[in-house]
Amino acid sequence: MSRLMLGVVCGLVFGAIDICIMLPMSFPDKRAAITAAFIARFGIGFAIGAARLPWPGWLAGLVFGLLLSIPDAIITKAYGPIIGMGAIGGTVIGFIVSRFGH
Secondary structure (H helix, E strand, O other): OOHHHHHHHHHHHHHHHHHHHHOOOOOOOHHHHHHHHHHHHHHHHHHHHHOOOOOOHHHHHHHHHHHHHHHHHHHHOOHHHHHHHHHHHHHHHHHHHHHHOO
16 A cells, blocks of 8 residues: 555544544534544644655654644643644554555
């Protein structure tokens, strides 16, 4: 599978996992919060799949996961969970894309 397509698939899965984690939580506008989280997590997978950096895949994934999670963490003031999930998910996606993508 191409790197881009694998990144898209991984981003969809990462977004779905994040939705499952958020479903039991309460938010003033739950639909908007879940939609925004899904798009942010999908974006991490897409960016990792589209990028060609001269770094190990896990490191590129970690960088994208952090960079794309920090704005949401600043806005919500939920630094740990958002940045932590972004870092873990980005690292895993970066490894998968670099190992299995072509």
